[in-house]
Amino acid sequence: MILIDAVRDNWVVLLIPxxxxxxxxxxxxxxxxxxxxxxxxxxIRPYLGFQGIIPNASKNMGAYLAEIVTEKLLDLRELFAGxxxxxxxxxxKPALHAMADEVLEEAAGEHAAQMWGAMDENVKAQ
Structure with a gap:
């Protein structure tokens, strides 16, 4: 009876949970x-703004996942054999061509910068 009276007098307390x-x-x-x-x-990059935590870390997560898969889970020879x-x-093919162009541009610019810079664009495209 005392409990019921206490609840009746202080029913607002029941709303807390x-x-x-x-x-x-x-x-x-x-x-x-x-x-x-x-x-x-x-x-406004880099300090004023927000990006989701998972999308922000996607590059690091992808690199880490690739490392784990290639080093600990799969043998690459078995993977490519199938x-x-x-x-x-x-x-x-399209991705490989794009990557090859990027690698060529970077390597030629790094190792033969003067020759690569002087080369005609048509020759570079070939």
Whole structure:
């Protein structure tokens, strides 16, 4: 009887766990959303703005994942032994050409900068 009277007189106290639960749920939803959004940086780089934690760290995570997979999980010879070059080439060809151009530009600029700079653009394109 005393408990019922105390609750009747102080019923607002019963709302504390309800409000705490709602506030906790909202903060958890916001925290999970902020892990992944926004995907692109929003604001003025480098200090005034925000990007989701996962997208911001995607390059580091990808490099770390590639390192783990190639060093500890898979043998690259086994991986490439199961691939059929005829099926992979059409998909990989544009990316390989772009990478080859970048590597050539970087290597030629680094090791033969004067000659590469003086070379005609048509010759470079070949």
């Amino acid at each position: 309800v409000f705490a639960g709602v506030v906790g749920w909202i903060t958890n939803v916001a925290a999970v959303w902020l892990l992944f959004h926004p995907v692109e940086f929003v604001g 691939m059929e070059p005829e099926k992979i080439l059409p998909t990989m």
